Amino acid sequence: MAAVSSLSFSAIGQTSADRKVNVSSARYLASNFEGFGFRTSLLYHSLGVRVSTAASSSVVHCMSTATDVPTVSETKSNFLKAYKRPIPSVYNTVLQELIVQQHLMRYKRTYLYDAVFALGFVTVYDQLMEGYPSDEDRDAIFQAYIKALKENPQQYRIDAQKLEEWARAQTSSSLVEFPSRDGEVEGILKDIAERAGGKGSFSYSRFFAVGLFRLLELANATEPTVLEKLCAALNINKRSVDRDLDVYRNLLSKLVQAKELLKEYVDRDINLQTNCKLGDKK
Structure with a gap:
């Protein structure tokens, strides 16, 4: 996966010029992040899945009921209460957009x-x-x-790491042969395949597509036919996955471009401040 260029905000001050670039870059990122599909009208494609405890003891069931659904404002407020430090707007704008959309996804029935x-x-x-x-x-x-969002961050990290470790040990062939094997991750995938095939509740999501992309990437399964076979084994519509992965790759490319532009501004600002200090000393 293409790495997003590193960027330091240590040199961004509080001048009007700084704020202008910061806000502009944040809007650029947010507008392109919305293109990844986190819009209210598209959230009815979000995840609605059911994983049996027999498949994996690490899977947590989280279903909302009509009596325990907080408002979007409450979720945003909970986030701000939990993390009180300022977040650079180039990141904060996108995070705020994302948490609103994921709130609606999270509390879908x-x-x-x-x-x-x-x-x-x-x-x-x-x-x-x-x-x-x-x-x-x-x-x-x-x-x-x-x-x-009233979920467990440790569980997210643990499960993500578990799937990543499993994928690294796979090949293009073994990745799609999970139905014929036993194991914790194999059980998770087989349960998904059953539900997506009509034997339970399953609702496709773009996060799910990215998860599949990550599995393929770590297994070095670069052949186009591997994704087709994996989608078939999981009973997932490959055309939907292709569409969402194209948008995701485009998003990553634009994130790189936006952060590189801001990094160039920061570097110029550092050089300008350094030259000014040297001039003052003379």
């Missing part, structure tokens, strides 16, 4: 937590936040974000 969905979200989050000034703060924001 048919929503149930799924490990592949978790892998997809973790992948998107880590790509979005790569280059954040502090690793500690990046993790704290992740914790606050997931907890604001």
